[in-house]
Amino acid sequence: MKITMFGATGRTGSRAAACLLQEGYEITALVRTPEKLPPSLAEHPHFHVVQGEVRSENDLAKVFDEHTSLVYSALSTDKSDTLSAAVPLIIHQMKHYNIRRIVTIGTAGILRARSNPDIFRFQSGESKRKMTRAAEEHASVFKSLKDSGLDWTIFCPTYLPEGDASDNILWEVDFLPSGGSRISTGSTALFTCRHLWEKQFFGKRVGLAESD
Known part of the structure; x- marks a missing residue:
């Protein structure tokens, strides 16, 4: 199954990409700076890199096709409007290729x-x-996805330090779960990978934390 991915060089995105590859997915990732990719990703036979800008429609068109089953975005705000500018363009490409699912x-x-x-x-x-x-950038993305008609899920981690995955993950739809004040990048990546197709999360924000 083929995934189009954004944000694969980031702290959570790189861990999510590794997890998805372990699960047997094939990934095509749009990456601005391929040199930032961990060698384990860059050299993986099922991880395909396209260098480009996520705000460029021409570059986006290179990572979508009729075989894409799901879009996974771990894009950060980049201290700019990159996120809110890119997501409507991603949605446009998804609709062009009739891709329904975005995480x-x-x-x-x-x-x-x-x-x-x-x-x-x-x-x-x-x-x-x-x-x-x-947060305002992410709120703009929420509105874009809510109005898109797609099968979307936004996983919303609380304070997100670097760290490996654990099994002590708390989640709640629409709210931040009580009992946790942080969640590692590894746990966030693992939870999202395990719940890519979770029907109860379609059209929902899902709060994530690790139990204290």
Whole structure:
């Protein structure tokens, strides 16, 4: 089964790519700087690299075809509007090739606030972050996907330090689960890979944490 991937050079994306390859998927990844890829990915026979920019329609067209089954995005905000600019272009390519399923890595800031479920966590006192630009970028992606008509899932990890996977993963649809204040990049990658096709997560934000 073929996956088109974005963000494969990132902390979570590189771990997710390794996990997906272990599961037997074939990946075509659009990568701005191939030199940043771990050798284990760059040299893998089922990991195909296309160098390009995610905000370029011409470059995006090179990583999609009628055999793509799923899109996986671990794109970061890149301290710019890269994320909010790229996702509508990705959605356009998906619709062109009739690809239904997209999984993305978001942030816990765009989950619903427990104190007021009508607003995002980053708009409430539940979020400890003073800067909201990144969360606003992810909120824009949420709106784009919600309006797309696609089968999307946004996995929303809380504080995300580098680390290997564990089995102590907590999850909750639309909210950040209680009992955890962090989740490693390895655990985030593992959980998303295990639940790529989880029907109950279609059209949902899924909060992720590891039990303290």
